[in-house]
Amino acid sequence: MNTSPVNTAAEQPHRFDPSGGCPHADNARLLARGAVAPVVLPGDVQGMAVLGHDALKEFLAHPDVAKNAQHFAALQAGEIADGWPLKTFATVQGMTTADGDDHRRLRSLMSKAFTPRRVAELRPRIEAMTDSLLDRLDRAAAAGDGVADLRTHFALPLPMGVICELLGVDAEYHDRLHHLSNQIVATDIGPEAAMAANREMVEVLGAVAAARAAEPGDDLTSALIAAREENGDRLSPHELIGTLMLTIIAGHETTLNLITNAVRALCTHREQLDLVRSGKAGWADVVEETLRWDSPVSYFPFRYPTRDLTLGGTVIPQGTPVLAGYSAAGRDKQAHGPDADRFDITRESTARHLSLGHGAHFCMGAPLARMEATIALEQLFTRFPGLDLAVPEPELPRHASFVGNSVQKLPVRLSGRRP
Template identity: 85%
Template sequence: MDPAGGCPHAANARLLARGAVTPVILPGEVEGMAVLGHDALKEFLAHPDVAKSAQHFAALQAGEIADGWPLRTFATVRGMTTADGADHRRLRSLTSKAFTARRVEELRPRVETLTATLLDALEAAADDGGVVDLRGHFALPLPMGVICELLGVDDRYQDRLHHLSDRIVATDIGPAEATAANQEMVRVLSAVAAARAADPGDDLTSALIAARDEDGDRLGQHELIGTLMLTVIAGHETTLNLITNAVRALCAHRDQLALVRSGGASWGDVVEETLRWDSPVSYFPFRYPTRDLTVGGTVIRKGTPVLAGYSAAGRDTQAHGPDAARFDVTRDSTARHLSLGHGAHYCLGAPLARTEATVALEQLFTRFPDLDLAVPEPELPRHASFVGNSVRELPVRLRR
């Protein structure tokens, strides 16, 4: 795997031509596997003999993984994404009420208001030529603002939390920087938790602290901080990439944008097709077979760290047809995308991500129907990660 990341689609196509499952070398010369094919990935994600807990990571348990390994947090953070069975259900139940479809629908007016406010600021931030970084001024502060409100995180922490999240999901950083980012994230979130403990509110962090204080068996301190870390990172990074990738796709496919604006398709269709066509997460770490498994005709050995290849599965021609590489908001595929997961670990924040992205795109292109990229697509700087799939900046011209 290239630690520098970049656009994954050409490499994914080459790998898929060889098979649905492939061996990979992770940073630090760690041997792993990646599941790329749609059907194979769907089977693997829901397989009863596949675990998320790092106690099944053979190389880690053997002491072969360095403390500063850039992907170590994905394996060792204490939270629902690294828990199985009863532990997973316990941790998920503590946060699930904040992300139900009903709760998210109640949040919609707040999302709409914040979106409108950010669009006002976006226009004010544009230079004399009407050019502005849409990612930094709009796609980022919307989901970050919403998730921080849900968690009761003070505004002054938001920029730092995004920077640290960006470092934690990066795959091209060294051990010292990776360790420092994780340690600082723990310090910041501990300060957030201390503030909420001293002054509880109607927010998820306060609810988690109450659960911890009421019964330590329901939520330990490490699990509290781990849950906050996972919620902050997943709660804004995925939606940030989703909005960014959708805008890029619509700018490159003006016929599809015209179709939506004329009522021939919905903004929800745009969100679903973007999730399939340019998944906001390319390869997500990790799952581990608890015994030798044969998936997609390939044996994955017990204890191997496995990447879920969402961006590859989204363009798998075996599942999505020979035109899988084409962006088509009217696509009627019998194989739904897997970009928000599948099975017991299906993304808890999926309803919120869909709501934020749908509201953002509709308001953005209603306010700026002629919005377009200010630089050619190939010149956009890519994420330095094979986990996140997007660009680091998105300069757009708001009006022609």
């Protein structure tokens, strides 16, 4: 039972910068005010953000919190314009916007692709793909005077290749799908560009679905189509496209940011890298601490209280669009201790990070993302033990989004190669 005093004092809402940037300074300032903060989204849409670890954990599993946009009061009142940069997060049809029986139905269909056995069977393929991409990174560095963009040549094509192989998406679509995913998660995009990106994404995924319908394979898209045809009410055409869209975006953007952020963290905390090399910590520890310390998703849209909800001493009105503040919760000192701002792969904490979600909507692909990142980091630093950033970390250009949390490029200098 929440016994915190209800916050009724007027506060100046935090106005999100549509161009993104590093979230941690703003997060610390907001957390000092409380676990829940009023925010202004692009287009002057009023919302709330849940920032504190304990409040977020409660919110993510609360029975009176929904994902379906029928509970988004401003949207239902016609106050949200077409082309609003965050509208896709609210209106796309799929697991992330479904509740109750619909959510269980969609999750059941998807779960077949992410069973422990199926994920384990992907390990040899991921290891081989990683090895090949390290060759590609090496060639790019050789052509660039020893410097290459690790994000472009390694951190991106690995998870994109894995998720597209799982879905049965041909390689010819990979670059376009990444570009469109970037457009959809961008928060600084204009209305016309936002609508164009959504239209093109639907067209591309429609072509993918048509190809798999014509030539079914041993992939998730073919399985989803077969399930729809066996029982017409199990997966509608809109749900099929929405599910593919969400799986591709979540399946590569999150892991792309995770790998990128982990490499940045290790390059700027060499003593932590030495702990792994000396056997005092493992690569899995690097992955978990990166997820906590520099979450690949900063603020994820949306959830909506189905009644006025008091959380962390603050009232969140019914129908308010609420963002899950994963990057803030990861550095909440009340949960992770006074040194929560420190990157420490040997950290012992009773509070497990929430960066992959919690409750019914916990990330289904979490084991796959963890495995990809662990393999990628181990093979990368084994092949290139002297790898380091080619520019000072503060100069790296940040994501143009307050949803994703990472940098746009990661130029690294390769040295100390091992065969």
